[in-house]
Amino acid sequence: MLTKNNIVHLPLAALVAAALMTATSARAVDADAAQALARQNNCFKCHSVEKKKDGPAYKDVAAKYKGKADAQDRLVKHLTTGEMAKFPDGHEEEHKIIKAKDPADVKNLVDWILSQ
Ligand code: HEC
Numbered sequence: 030m031l032t033k034n035n036i037v038h039l040p041l042a043a044l045v046a047a048a049l050m051t052a053t054s055a056r057a058v059d060a061d062a063a064q065a066l067a068r069q070n071n072c073f074k075c076h077s078v079e080k081k082k083d084g085p086a087y088k089d090v091a092a093k094y095k096g097k098a099d100a101q102d103r104l105v106k107h108l109t110t111g112e113m114a115k116f117p118d119g120h121e122e123e124h125k126i127i128k129a130k131d132p133a134d135v136k137n138l139v140d141w142i143l144s145q
Contacts, residue, residue: 059141062138091142091144
């Protein structure tokens with residue numbers, strides 16, 4: 030299924046996208062897949078890219094982890110282990126554990142967040 034999708038992409042658009050993405054990260058991020066996974070998991074209920082909601086804006090997360098070599102590992106752990114999350118009203122609860130078919134999809138979402 031995935032390979033079929035890739036073939037359908039316009040070669041030029043794919044090249045441009047790949048060129049833009051390699052400028053910011055070593056591996057090309059699939060932004061559409063990342064946002065689709067975030068939507069399926071209701072991440073945007075508590076997060077947005079630009080603005081703080083119950084959870085931090087993804088831009089702020091990216092800034093916090095900028096230049097940190099273990100950023101991807103940290104955030105994959107955050108999304109898969111139910112760490113305690115502190116809410117603005119001070120209460121704490123386990124962070125939502127992401128549901129994804131493939132661990133690579135979680136990494137892709139993390140890379141997308143870190144590229145904001
Ligand atoms: C019920 C609200 C809620 C939902 C749903 C939610 N989060 Fe969060 N998230 C939070 C809160 C609150 C924090 C702040 C945790 C802290 O600072 O202790 C947080 C923190 C984060 C962080 C920053 C972690 C760090 O180490 O700085 C990331 C990244 C994140 N969430 C991604 C996601 C993703 C991706 C999803 C969807 C799978 C998601 N969140 C769903 C509330 C939520």
